């Protein structure tokens with residue numbers, strides 16, 4: 001089917017919640033091909049999802065091998081690979097126990113449920129421009145009014161304070177606050193890095209008020225910034241961490257990990273699909289691929305930072321954000337695509353690059369070259 005026919009079929013039968021122009025038909029490593037066979041260097045990577053690149057042999061083999069053995073059995077039974085991956089994830093995150101989900105939003109819903117159980121409190125505090133997902137619960141703690149307000153009233157009741165503003169946070173966290181939700185680097189907002197000492201300050205305020213700290217590492221976690229958790233680069237740990245995006249190379253999966261003493265007991269939480277055999281195989285294979293390259297990720301980020309220095313990029317590992325402007329950013333995105341590099345516009349006209357973690361130096365040089373050209377053309 002040609003693209004014109006495809007687009008009209010989509011327009012007729014698929015709810016028009018997305019705005020999109022091209023189709024990606026196949027991928028290998030950091031390269032994808034569109035419906036016309038055009039090649040692109042992919043610095044979007046399914047929005048920080050395809051951490052091992054596209055169709056990594058080790059991940060594909062793990063999924064195929066498991067698919068021939070058992071695709072699903074339900075959590076009524078012990079699931080092949082689940083305990084092994086739980087051990088590996090708990091160890092890597094330095095947490096006591098984990099629970100699986102199918103997405104980032106669901107992971108955050110689980111984290112909120114766990115925080116309510118543990119504190120016997122109902123409310124939440126989160127940050128302006130923060131993003132935590134689209135389910136009723138995770139949307140309640142997501143700031144952007146345009147995507148949240150049409151769906152109210154939402155639960156939990158949430159107040160929002162400026163990202164980086166500890167004074168405002170101290171006032172907002174009360175004895176009704178079950179948890180504070182924090183992205184250690186804001187992703188959807190456009191790769192916003194918090195001020196020095198901010199995360200430690202958030203931890204201190206949570207401790208003062210006996211509120212839990214939920215680190216939403218759905219985008220920042222699983223090696224994206226050079227450590228399994230971005231929180232590992234701070235002096236403090238969260239009580240609960242949520243993960244998804246890069247955890248299984250694009251196989252749908254999320255997780256929460258929690259410290260000692262915080263766990264769902266019998267019947268308190270559940271999921272039909274979560275923690276299924278295919279997800280476990282994909283996640284295990286993903287960690288196999290990422291583990292040996294984890295020490296290289298900071299250096300790859302530094303290479304991007306140096307090559308793009310002219311534009312004052314915000315760089316933490318392989319999360320790169322550049323302030324471009326609401327009007328200008330889509331133009332830069334299009335120019336880059338025209339020249340064979342995929343990047344995307346996150347919040348507030350911020351250009352975002354979150355390439356596969358396996359990206360090579362020469363690929364970084366090529367991507368940065370094209371981004372430099374496009375920015376020069378648009379911004380002068």
Ligand SMILES: *Cc1c(COP(=O)(O)O)cnc(C)c1O
Pocket residue numbers: 102103104105106108131132133134183187188216217218219220244245
């Ligand atoms: C993408 C994202 C989510 C939502 O994950 P889904 O899998 O789309 O539900 C939550 N939090 C953060 C920080 C994200 O970047």
